[in-house]
Amino acid sequence: MVNMVELTALQNEEENQNVVAPGCLAQSNDTAAKALWEALLNTKHKEAVMEVRRHLVEAASRENLPIKMSMGRVTPGQLMSYIHLFKNNLKALMNHCGLLQLGLATVQTLKHPQTAKWDNFLAFERLLLQSIGESTMSVVLNQLLPIIKPLNQRTNDDYSPEELLILLIYIYSVTGEFTEDKDLAEAEEKVKKALAKVFCEESELSPLLQKVTGCDSSINLTFHKSKIAVDELFTSLRDIAGARNLMKQFKSVYVPGNHTHQASYKPLLKQVVEEIFNPERPDPVDIEHMSSGLTDLLKTGFSMFMKVSRPHPSDHPLLILFVVGGVTVSEAKMIKDLVLSLKPGTQVIVLSTRLLKPLNIPELLFATDRLHPDLGF
Template identity: 85%
Template sequence: MSAAGVLSFTQQGWEQVLAKAKRALVYLDASCAESLHWSCGAPRLLEAVGGPAWHLREFEPLAVGGGSEQPKAVFVLSCLLKGRTVDILRDIIRRSHFQYCVVVTAVSHAVHLTANHVPAAAAAELEGQQPVFEQLEEKLCEWMGNMNHKAEVLHVPLLLAPAAPHLALTPAFATLFPLLPQDVHLLNSARPDKRRLMSLGEMDASALTPELLLQIRCLVSGLNSLCEHLGVREECFAVGSFSRVIAADLANYAPAKNRRKTAAGRASVVFVDRTLDLTGAVGHHGDNLVEKMISVLPQLPGHTNDVMVNMVELTALQAVEENENVIAPGCLAQSNDISAKTLWEALLNTKHKEAVMEVRRHLVEAASRENLPIKMSMGRVTPGQLMTYIQLFKNNLKALRNHCGLLQLGLATVQTLKHQQTAKWDNFLAFERLLLQNIAESSMAVVLSQLLPMIKPSTQRTNNDYSPEELLILLIYIYSVIGEFPVDKDLREAEEKVKKALAQVFSEESELPPLLQKIT
């Protein structure tokens, strides 16, 4: 599959949305907003909307409706048009003055038939027809208060958020996670009249809950649309029990079977369970600047794969702490800035040291093009040096506009390098290396005993000590690396001591972060 083909798949989908958006209020859910963010950016959609009276809004229960001067609405949704989603649609429309509503869903009509329990044989007879969408169009007119008003429901496969030419994300499926061995008893309890599963290896689609199976089918729908755009018939490979179910569903998906009969090209698709590399997800062996940016900078609200970059340093505001929430944050996605996109791809594909040097090179070249008074310095690149180059743009509005994307990536680099978590990264790495060196000689009980002194309450912790979240990350790393091990009296005692210490730390925290709130 070519990178250009994947990018054109996403851009073609958004072009269909842009064509409907003129002079409309546009409501987007979080996943579609993230796809837009990485594909063409919100400014491109605002440009298509045109005029200050029409703009973008979040699709959520309390969303503001449209006034009498806003007769058209476009809803761009990543999910099935069913249940709570339809309720929110109805409520927004009823408190508005719309005369024309367009609803775009990223899920195909075939999956909507499945969600409405239409048998496969009956669904096959409906090929070319869209009764579910047609029924919703009638409902839209009813909610608008006039059956002569105009309503459209259409499928546009907004599956991907293309973060780079060879890296595309699927925001709508960020929470789709493989089942764990402990989940086998939950599957068995949901099917008491069927043969009990002894392990995940015996799992197939019939063992899954209807909700999970429907979520898989939504993913399969998007992947089928991508393969259709690329003109390929795929050969699927799976590593892991959950991936095997997804691969089988794609192979048996009726629209995919029809596509494969005429597709000229070929492609290999490999599905891999996330749980097979939990060590890589929590380890600190990666020498990549972007990995550190995403780990230490605050998450961009509503996004799964972008961060907030504090832009106050480039404004005339003096009191940074007081005004950091006044200035809109920057981010890593720079879909409309060619120079910034080039730097972003370099950051993704190079090691930390080379990436920092690339940031310096791009800043120096941008300052030179703007004839800014830059003072060259050689040797090791420091956050202070990069900040000196960035500050050159501060009072030059034209230069700021020309290189806004580049400056956001530059500030993200500075804020990452200066962040206390980046310094702690080396502490994690040192502990992980020590563990790997001693793993053959030490028992699990000994390893946990080494961890125990690191568990400190907030009153005793310094910036160099581990927080409760970080301790859990270390525990996941330890158990993932060691794998299977014998359980004896020493291990039970060591685990009890760690549990007791963690419980004490959790209970003494003045405020638990969101992740720990979910766990507890």
């Protein structure tokens, strides 16, 4: 919910701290606000906040408000200064109410403490990505070790146990198949012990940690129980690393760096979509066509004796992608952008068992009964 109290006459005093003037993101009757909302949903972070600034500047200019132009990086304070121009002008406030609500939503998001933390999280992911290509797996795990801190040593900027699990999933997934050696075994053991200690020293176990450890309270969680749970986690992490071993074309999601480009992560879903809409239409190696019906079966039979072209996924103007396990918002947007750039006019429907948030991933991997999975229906 957007808090509009900044545009009210309420003073920022102690008795008003819990007062919320509710705003809304959905502005169906405001054309400018609808256009801005579309931009916020469909553009990158930097472009989106610049678009918010542009809309606010244009609105203030139309109302002849005393706006001071400033270029460069968009900051929450800068946006707030533009929004405050409307505060004592009732007509301007009413004319641009929808836009101001989206502007305040942007400011509140940028100022939220979690925003800075997730920026740091992504920066650390990029650092790990560079290390994966330049170092062995043991070195990468040793880089992770200093940030695994028990509760009494953690600050608000440090990573929680759940966030550490996300990082471990990322490392093992991106690395893929790796060579076993003594250094790796030692590094893994150090990380295991550090994680087990972190789990034990939590004052209260989160729902995820309760499922992972099998204990409903931190009082009942001994180091021995915690270590057993962590050992099982690492067994699953090893399975994640080998999940693409049977693939030929999509075996790696890691793109090594060179003198001009840094190493990067290329999601499996992105590779699949790029292969489907490859203008050269090569025969997909890891995408199989399943024969169905008499005609297809006859074609399959004849293909044993003569060259018969198999159907290609891009033959039809409609492509249905079903992602088992879940899909993230960023993946859905990535598919949309890819299709627009590779084959405009093609309709792509993305279906999945659930819409994933970051913390859903360790829960699905480490705390779900695989014989009776919760598909989210």
